[in-house]
Amino acid sequence: MPEPRGASQAAFLTLPRAAEYLGISPNTLYVWRHRRQGPPSFRMGRRVMYRITALDEWICDQERADSRSNRAIDPLNRKPQRRSKAVKRRGGLRVRSPPRRSSPQGDWIVPQIALAPTS
Template sequence: MMESSSPLSPVLSLEEAAAYIRRTPKALRCLRERRTAPAGFRTGGRVMFRRAELDDWLAKHEAQDSRTNPALDPTRVAPEPRRRRPARQLAA
């Protein structure tokens, strides 16, 4: 059985970090393999994450989301005008 960190612990295990960001441990491992996960470190053969790094990672992704960042919302931009195709010439 795995020991659980205290609720105020600044360092979380991979499983605890995954629960904190509402992902599965497998999804967090995949993010680490792709190097898109929050910064983590190994200690004693275990991957650990700082709670502050997780918060920063979540804030960064929230800022990149068009649903929470009006500047990135594509529906607020006027659509591009339609381009007319040149007329095709019929063969004689």
């Protein structure tokens, strides 16, 4: 037996109504849909529809992914990490770059390379 028309309208929202439900502009929802971001949607005929339960789940996922509302992933709760020294790779080997030297005047000294005379 088919559901009454009012029940199906309560379960799904069109794109403009879904945008209103989320508190964002319809254009933002269009862009998210085009980029395959945002809440899950589907086409019902020619209209883009959003299931209200899917919108609520998407909102909960956004809250869990945000470090401000989820203390477990808040970077301020973590112990600071030490940075490792920069390492250059040459020919597959890890080689530390030599320290730079400066002159007393503060100008950088560029190491001179002696070139072999060409004949």
